[in-house]
Amino acid sequence: ESATVLVQSPGMSQWLKIRIAELLGVSANIAFPLPSSFIWSLYQHHLTDIPEQSDFTKSALTYKIMALLPDFLNRPSFSAIQQYLQADDSQLNLYQLSSKIADVYDQYLIYRPDWISQWETEIPDGTHELKWQAQLWRGIIEKSKQKGTNKGHRVELHHMLVDSLKKGPSHGLPVHVFGLSSIPPQQMEILTAL
Secondary structure (H helix, E strand, O other), X not given: OOOEEEEOOHHHHHHXXXXXXXXXXXXXXXXXXXXXXXXXXXXXXXXXXXXXXXXXXXXXXXXXXXXXXXXXXXXXXXXXXXXHHHHOOOHHHHHHHHHHHHHHHHHHHXXXXXXXXXHOOOOOOOOHHHHHHHHHHHHHHHHHXXXXXXXXXXXXXXXXXXXXXXXXXXXXXXXXXXXXXXXXXXXXXXXXXX
Protein backbone atom coordinates (compact mmCIF):
# COMPACT_ATOMS: atom_id res chain seq x y z
CA GLU A 1 0.00 0.00 0.00
CA SER A 2 1.19 3.48 -0.81
CA ALA A 3 0.85 6.64 1.24
CA THR A 4 1.46 10.35 0.91
CA VAL A 5 3.89 11.90 3.37
CA LEU A 6 3.78 15.69 3.55
CA VAL A 7 6.92 17.49 4.73
CA GLN A 8 7.75 21.07 5.63
CA SER A 9 10.74 21.58 3.37
CA PRO A 10 12.88 19.93 0.68
CA GLY A 11 15.59 19.56 3.34
CA MET A 12 13.22 17.50 5.48
CA SER A 13 12.48 15.35 2.43
CA GLN A 14 16.20 14.66 1.90
CA TRP A 15 16.66 13.80 5.56
CA LEU A 16 13.77 11.30 5.43
CA LYS A 17 15.16 9.63 2.31
CA ILE A 18 18.55 9.23 3.98
CA ARG A 19 17.01 7.82 7.19
CA ILE A 20 14.89 5.34 5.21
CA ALA A 21 17.99 4.21 3.28
CA GLU A 22 19.91 3.77 6.54
CA LEU A 23 17.09 1.71 8.06
CA LEU A 24 16.06 -0.38 5.03
CA GLY A 25 19.24 -0.42 2.98
CA VAL A 26 17.64 1.40 0.05
CA SER A 27 15.44 4.42 -0.60
CA ALA A 28 14.35 5.04 -4.17
CA ASN A 29 11.53 6.70 -6.06
CA ILE A 30 9.95 8.22 -2.97
CA ALA A 31 8.26 11.59 -3.15
CA PHE A 32 7.57 13.75 -0.12
CA PRO A 33 5.52 16.67 -1.42
CA LEU A 34 5.21 19.99 0.32
CA PRO A 35 1.63 20.57 1.51
CA SER A 36 0.96 23.22 -1.14
CA SER A 37 2.13 20.91 -3.96
CA PHE A 38 0.03 18.05 -2.64
CA ILE A 39 -3.03 20.29 -2.37
CA TRP A 40 -2.49 21.57 -5.92
CA SER A 41 -2.53 17.94 -7.10
CA LEU A 42 -5.84 17.52 -5.23
CA TYR A 43 -7.23 20.53 -7.12
CA GLN A 44 -6.23 18.86 -10.37
CA HIS A 45 -7.73 15.52 -9.36
CA HIS A 46 -11.04 16.78 -7.94
CA LEU A 47 -11.73 19.91 -10.02
CA THR A 48 -11.87 20.47 -13.77
CA ASP A 49 -9.55 22.51 -15.99
CA ILE A 50 -6.86 23.07 -13.37
CA PRO A 51 -3.51 23.75 -15.05
CA GLU A 52 -0.22 22.09 -14.12
CA GLN A 53 0.80 25.28 -12.36
CA SER A 54 -1.20 28.13 -10.88
CA ASP A 55 -1.57 31.41 -12.74
CA PHE A 56 -0.99 33.00 -9.34
CA THR A 57 2.44 31.70 -8.39
CA LYS A 58 4.87 34.27 -7.02
CA SER A 59 6.73 34.50 -10.32
CA ALA A 60 3.53 34.85 -12.36
CA LEU A 61 2.23 37.49 -9.94
CA THR A 62 5.54 39.37 -10.16
CA TYR A 63 5.21 39.84 -13.91
CA LYS A 64 1.51 40.68 -13.69
CA ILE A 65 2.32 43.36 -11.10
CA MET A 66 5.19 44.72 -13.21
CA ALA A 67 2.81 45.13 -16.14
CA LEU A 68 0.04 46.78 -14.08
CA LEU A 69 1.81 48.90 -11.49
CA PRO A 70 2.78 51.79 -13.81
CA ASP A 71 -0.91 52.25 -14.72
CA PHE A 72 -1.86 52.59 -11.04
CA LEU A 73 0.77 55.13 -9.98
CA ASN A 74 -1.43 58.18 -10.65
CA ARG A 75 -3.97 57.03 -8.03
CA PRO A 76 -3.74 58.85 -4.65
CA SER A 77 -3.30 55.64 -2.62
CA PHE A 78 -0.20 54.79 -4.70
CA SER A 79 1.67 58.03 -3.96
CA ALA A 80 4.31 56.37 -1.73
CA ILE A 81 4.96 53.72 -4.36
CA GLN A 82 5.21 56.36 -7.06
CA GLN A 83 7.81 58.25 -5.01
CA TYR A 84 9.76 55.07 -4.37
CA LEU A 85 9.83 54.12 -8.05
CA GLN A 86 10.72 57.66 -9.16
CA ALA A 87 13.75 57.64 -6.86
CA ASP A 88 15.29 54.92 -9.02
CA ASP A 89 13.44 54.77 -12.32
CA SER A 90 14.73 51.40 -13.53
CA GLN A 91 13.21 48.13 -14.62
CA LEU A 92 15.25 46.33 -11.97
CA ASN A 93 13.70 48.48 -9.23
CA LEU A 94 10.21 47.84 -10.64
CA TYR A 95 10.93 44.11 -10.80
CA GLN A 96 12.25 43.98 -7.22
CA LEU A 97 9.26 45.89 -5.85
CA SER A 98 6.84 43.76 -7.88
CA SER A 99 8.51 40.63 -6.53
CA LYS A 100 8.10 41.82 -2.93
CA ILE A 101 4.43 42.68 -3.52
CA ALA A 102 3.89 39.26 -5.16
CA ASP A 103 5.39 37.61 -2.09
CA VAL A 104 2.98 39.52 0.15
CA TYR A 105 0.00 38.50 -2.01
CA ASP A 106 1.20 34.90 -1.92
CA GLN A 107 1.15 35.06 1.88
CA TYR A 108 -2.31 36.64 1.83
CA LEU A 109 -3.60 33.80 -0.36
CA ILE A 110 -2.50 31.39 2.37
CA TYR A 111 -2.98 33.30 5.61
CA ARG A 112 -5.51 36.05 4.80
CA PRO A 113 -7.96 34.49 2.34
CA ASP A 114 -10.70 36.65 3.86
CA TRP A 115 -8.92 39.79 2.64
CA ILE A 116 -8.47 38.36 -0.86
CA SER A 117 -12.16 37.45 -1.08
CA GLN A 118 -13.22 40.86 0.23
CA TRP A 119 -10.92 42.74 -2.15
CA GLU A 120 -12.48 41.06 -5.15
CA THR A 121 -15.86 42.60 -4.27
CA GLU A 122 -14.98 45.85 -2.49
CA ILE A 123 -12.08 48.17 -1.74
CA PRO A 124 -11.58 48.71 2.01
CA ASP A 125 -11.79 52.19 3.51
CA GLY A 126 -8.87 51.47 5.87
CA THR A 127 -5.25 52.44 5.63
CA HIS A 128 -3.57 53.55 2.41
CA GLU A 129 -1.52 50.36 2.48
CA LEU A 130 -4.52 48.05 2.38
CA LYS A 131 -6.33 50.31 -0.08
CA TRP A 132 -3.59 50.23 -2.72
CA GLN A 133 -3.05 46.51 -2.19
CA ALA A 134 -6.77 45.87 -2.70
CA GLN A 135 -6.88 48.07 -5.82
CA LEU A 136 -3.85 46.37 -7.34
CA TRP A 137 -5.19 42.89 -6.52
CA ARG A 138 -8.49 43.73 -8.18
CA GLY A 139 -6.55 44.98 -11.21
CA ILE A 140 -4.65 41.67 -11.38
CA ILE A 141 -7.89 39.69 -11.27
CA GLU A 142 -9.56 41.88 -13.92
CA LYS A 143 -6.54 41.67 -16.24
CA SER A 144 -6.35 37.89 -15.80
CA LYS A 145 -10.03 37.54 -16.67
CA GLN A 146 -9.60 39.73 -19.78
CA LYS A 147 -6.69 37.58 -20.97
CA GLY A 148 -8.52 34.37 -20.11
CA THR A 149 -5.72 33.29 -17.78
CA ASN A 150 -7.77 33.37 -14.59
CA LYS A 151 -8.01 29.67 -13.77
CA GLY A 152 -8.60 30.45 -10.11
CA HIS A 153 -6.30 31.14 -7.23
CA ARG A 154 -5.96 29.18 -4.02
CA VAL A 155 -8.75 31.01 -2.21
CA GLU A 156 -11.30 30.21 -4.92
CA LEU A 157 -10.06 26.68 -5.47
CA HIS A 158 -9.97 25.96 -1.74
CA HIS A 159 -13.71 26.34 -1.30
CA MET A 160 -14.46 24.21 -4.37
CA LEU A 161 -12.08 21.46 -3.22
CA VAL A 162 -13.45 21.31 0.33
CA ASP A 163 -16.98 21.03 -1.08
CA SER A 164 -15.86 18.27 -3.44
CA LEU A 165 -14.09 16.34 -0.68
CA LYS A 166 -17.12 16.54 1.57
CA LYS A 167 -19.37 15.13 -1.18
CA GLY A 168 -17.31 12.12 -2.18
CA PRO A 169 -14.29 9.95 -1.54
CA SER A 170 -10.83 11.46 -1.48
CA HIS A 171 -7.82 10.21 -3.38
CA GLY A 172 -7.97 7.01 -1.31
CA LEU A 173 -4.44 6.94 0.10
CA PRO A 174 -3.44 7.64 3.67
CA VAL A 175 -1.84 11.03 4.22
CA HIS A 176 0.87 11.44 6.83
CA VAL A 177 2.20 14.79 7.97
CA PHE A 178 5.84 14.80 9.04
CA GLY A 179 7.84 17.60 10.63
CA LEU A 180 5.35 20.42 10.12
CA SER A 181 5.70 22.90 12.94
CA SER A 182 2.71 24.89 11.72
CA ILE A 183 0.09 24.60 9.01
CA PRO A 184 -2.17 27.32 7.59
CA PRO A 185 -5.87 27.00 8.42
CA GLN A 186 -6.81 26.41 4.77
CA GLN A 187 -4.44 23.46 4.47
CA MET A 188 -5.65 22.04 7.78
CA GLU A 189 -9.24 22.29 6.56
CA ILE A 190 -8.36 20.29 3.44
CA LEU A 191 -6.48 17.63 5.43
CA THR A 192 -9.45 17.38 7.79
CA ALA A 193 -11.82 16.98 4.83
CA LEU A 194 -9.59 14.18 3.48
